[in-house]
Amino acid sequence: MGPTSSVLSPSGVPLYEQVKRAVLAALSTGEWKQGEAIPPEKLLSERFGVSIGTLRKAIDELVMENILVRHQGRGTFVAIHSQNQHFFKFFRIVRQDGEKAYPTTELQSFRHMPASDEALEKLRLPRGSRVFEFVNALSLHGEKVIVDTICVSDVMFRGLTQQQLRERPSTLYSFYQQMFGINVIATDERVRVAVADAYHAGLLNVEPGAPLLELRRVAYSFHQTPVEWRVSKVNTRHYEYIGQEHLINS
Incomplete structure (x- = not known):
């Protein structure tokens, strides 16, 4: 899954935004590829050292931006745009x-x-x-x-x-x-x-x-x-x- 320690640091940027940037950084390096599920919220919150609520706010924004997609009962996945839906x-x-x-x-x-x-x-x-x-x-x-x-x-x-x-x-x-x-x-x-x-x-x-x-x-x-x-x-x-x-x- 990659590093388990938090990559976040004190700054003037809201914590959920720091989490969002960290997830984008992982995506940019190909850690999670299109169509793949990202790790469960509990594991990601432990990785970044934040609460489930903070982690979920970051993921919610990435879902709204069509970068990630939620599938009920299956988890959250990196979006695939092969069907031209965007x-x-x-x-x-x-x-x-x-x-x-x-x-x-x-x-x-x-x-x-x-x-x-x-x-x-x-x-x-x-x-x-x-x-x-x-x-x-x-x-x-x-x-x-x-x-x-x-x-x-x-x-x-x-x-x-x-x-x-x-x-x-x-x-x-x-x-x-x-x-x-x-x-x-x-x-x-x-x-x-x-x-x-x-x-x-x-x-x-x-x-x-x-x-x-x-x-x-x-x-x-x-x-x-x-x-x-x-x-x-x-x-x-x-x-x-x-x-x-x-x-x-x-």
Whole structure:
């Protein structure tokens, strides 16, 4: 189960929050993997040197954030997102009449390349790092609406191939979890106005210079670890962005 002594220390941070961070640290090191049960509350409370009530408050928050899931009579497990049940938590483009749809994705390009300065900063990578960069065109209701340019570390996603991306059977974040054990639990997304260059205009079937929405996203795994840097260009002629707040544990 790992160390049995408390990892907590006196500080201005509430005790349950310290427990929550300690559980996230254990998850980030792979101590408990997706689909596995975490130890019973009694053992965890002994491990962290806290009361059952304090331990339960920390676990309750992780359940509310869809990081853990409780199964009645069986225990608490690390959440599995393979059924795409959290898709619309991170996908926020809907038709203007409110109709939601799962996109159809077409991989446009795939490169293994030196990380740009922006990717180094967003993914917190050391100078000289390399990344996988791939571009997806997403269609909704038969119309190309979004172009995603995505960068991930070649160390964290070691062995990623173009074929894997083309043939993945589920959403991208489910693919990250299933193939690489990487769980996306939060995002930081910023919105800008942009204009279509020739490349994006061709993919989105708009005129060069047409207005687009630009979404700039960093996706995080446990313990605030950045795992993906994404820039999305969106044609909002028939679609709009629904803003949602996703807090990252500090």
